[in-house]
Amino acid sequence: MSGRETVSGNRALMMEEPLIFEIGAPGRCGVDLPDPAARPDRLGGLRRKGTIGLPGLSEPQVVRHYTRLSQKNYAIDAGIYPLGSCTMKHNPRLNETMARLPGFAELHPMQPDSTVQGALALMDALVRWIETLTGMPAVALSPAAGAHGELCGTMTIRAALEARGDARKVVLVPDSAHGTNPATAAMCGYSVEPIPSNARGRVDLAALRTRLGPDVAAFMLTNPSTCGLFEDEILEQAAAVHEAGAFFYCDGANFNAIAGRVRPGDLGIDVMHLNLHKTFSTPHGGGGPGSGPIALAEPLAPFAPLPWLVHGPDGFRLAERAEGEAAQTIGRLKAFHGQFGVFVRALAYMMSHGGDGIRQASEDAVLAANYVRAALQDVMSLSYPGPCMHEMLFDEQFLKGSGVSTLDFAKAMIDEGIHPMTIYFPLVVHGAFLIEPTESESKPSLDRFIALMRALVERAKAGDAAWFHEAPRHAPRRRLDETAAARHPVLRWHPAAE
Amino acid sequence: MSELRYTSDHEWIRVDGDVATVGISAFAQEQLGDVVFVELPDIGKKLAKGAEAATVESVKAASEVYAPVGGEVVEVNGALVDDPALVNGDPTGEGWFIKLRLSNPSELDGLMDEAGYKAFVAARG
């Protein structure tokens, strides 16, 4: 580190940026507001006492602060982001412009239906696209994210079973399932049991058939799976599940592999959630917002959450009560009607791609993943042989004896200007590397990624473990002490005596 | 008996009269990584063999600690609250979790001894 230190600690464009609480000063403000009119208040003596402690900054200070923060983030706009199961595809800017049209952005959710017919028509259009892509007859738009959609879908299952007087206690999930699946089942009062995977990385059909019984409410499957594989026995799985009187839930996180080519309704799925922020390009925004609509088969449609979008003689209407057709609804799971701003973006994506483009995108996603797989499988350990879908799964076997862990490998990728793939998930293999390039990458971009990965593998196998352990060296921060953060949590700034 | 016995869930137990000390094995703490938090049961709680006795959290994982045998909790290791790192540093000594008054000492018979546990861990691969 000699000779490269700077006086300020900054490193050219990489600035050491304090907290707004450390920058702010009293009497400074980034907005100009008039004096409030002097009127007797109606606060009933409940005026806030004392200072709140918020810092004051001018607009230039605020702009500079957040600009500097942004420069410390990796993003899709900056490079390939191969996070398996997250589908980090390009976020089209047209979608942002459309969502900001005042006729969408400035609608209050409780305006009379007559004043928002265009918005309700947009929601209806989105419903139609989703129904067509999934091959399922009913769609509920209100869940706010994938996990929320899972909760919603699982609740419709439980409601349906209770309505037919057949309460059951257990939900089955593959051992490769994402953590939201068992967490969701528990929130519905179900206990969860895992079904093992077979040597081919798919659900063990015999084990599933053996475990199905009158106490099983549902089987929750991700297809394509979290290992990036299509469940080729899914029709048999569906038959077994239905024969046992249970429902078939599909986690649609990986829909990007099959949208436009396969309809989950044709696979025997009873309910699935979609992640609009994955398959349909709505921006990830540093962690959210998402949107997780669910598609339902006929038996579950009556239990869909409120509000229902209804088309009548006077146009569209939001049905917000458990009455009439909606009498058996599970109820409301969110205030208002769903993530409308996300709907606009998703519909703009769908209309831009069209049915032909959606199919092409799925095929390109699968093509890109297999291209990367084929180019890396001789130097990295592919967990399951054969073609993958839109993502591929390697494990840490190829690093055996090198002293380099999956984590170390990922940290070295950071220095090379690439966001690492998903690591340590799924849990069915040790030290997982789950790589999902998406259809947005050009061939040169994929070739650069492949070359980089091969070079890092070579370096790891050559025994340069220390080099990996020190990574990253060039990121805005080097490895951070997560143990200390969890042992002695500091979850906010504190004034003065820190 | 002052030697350690082990369960297949990687708990150890050391018996002294009718009170036994319980913790997690060196292998278990290594698998977990740096322990950041431990949740201990209330004194007086009665646990059946195999019941959830405590929870141990690391940065990347969380695990239940199960009672190797049945008994009543008579003491818990308060030192773990301020210094969970004891579990990593001295898992079979200072990093102990709870002490139980045994309800049925014959339940000890099914547990593995040191050599048996070593072989068990090695076989897991």
Added chain:
Amino acid sequence: MRYLGLNDADRRAMLAAIGVDTIDDLYRDVPAAATLAAPVDLPPHRGEMEVSRTLASLAARNLPASAAPCFLGAGAYRHYVPAAVDYLIQRGEFLTSYTPYQPEISQGTLQALFEFQTQVALITGMEIASASHYDGATACAEAVLMARRLTKRTGAVVSGGLHPHYRQVIATNLRFLDGAPAGPDPVPDAAEDIADRIDDNTACVVVQNPDVFGRLHDLAPLAAACHAAGALLVVAVTEPLSLGLVESPGAMGADIVAAEGQSLGNGLNFGGPYLGLFATREKFVRQMPGRIAGETRDVDGRRGWVLTLSAREQHIRREKATSNICTNSGLCALAFTIHLALLGEDGFRRLAAINHAAAVRLADWLSGIRGVTIVNDTFFNEFAVRLPRPAAPVVDALAARGILGGVPGSRLFPDHPELADVLLVAATETASEADVESFVTALAAELEP
């Protein structure tokens, strides 16, 4: 296709490199019976101009709140968002980044979340806050579940003053767990005595302040009653700007605050995406759901931030997680934090005072209309009035005149016909004198016998 990275030459080369003839070979695991032979029955791809035209025509069929005098509240509020906010959140490094799983290259997101958490704790008067939830209603339901875990009890007493959507979301979340929420009916014209419903199975009491009718409450006595009975006080806040003028839930003894953050940084967007704020006592942190950013140091000793206490979350605890939550409301939280950074102490308090003054002015004008009674003694920027007739047709008539004149009681409380003549009105800094005059004049005309 402008968003796809590959062209046909690429595709051919890649298929060859993989060693297959066609793309269909890569889909060989899909049962033939389930593979679509023909393309899906959907329109073909379209250029930007065409998509833009189609969506703009849908947008044109709506009456935006910016084009009309707008006095709607009921859990979502029209405020002016400074121009800088939208420019900053649209920076690609914020817009197109993901959850900060690799903290070394996510310090922008993590530092912003740490600052956001601090702001939320400060304005709510609580010790710690999470990195946000989907919205206020789901945050409120999560608060009830958290109170149940902490107290090991199942009862939830819910105030009649809680927004009905929030109440419904709690009920739905508890539907398949033991213990249903219970509480008094909404009554705008009388005080509610909820403390006498606390028993030894009560995990929490849930109230809202300002309540759904806009009334302000001193929650300190209720907090004491809860604590004496071993229960927790959950306070919902649907208008966070109120915290610039009204006493904070924390100062009044709240244990958990579940709030809607939409008013700051985030437009109305027809109901979403919104932003759940969640704040609580430090001692409860391990039962707090959702993501949390925490401070630490890197190997060079530099201060930095990471997601922490992850062992509570679904990807680790799975069925024993505090919640199944995966995403937070990242970009909405960023917009909130930037707006609040621009406002600062002075701006936040002043904006709150301006809102209150606007509502007081509106109340004064409305009370001059024959047959209209202001129900509230106290309010922040929203209050209830009683009309001489059912409010819904009046609201529709006002809408036909291009005025968004409040939310009728029948929309929020369809099962309470006694509230059909209630109209909930909100006035923010966006309501000009001319807007108020238009509204009041039109309402008077509508109510003319």
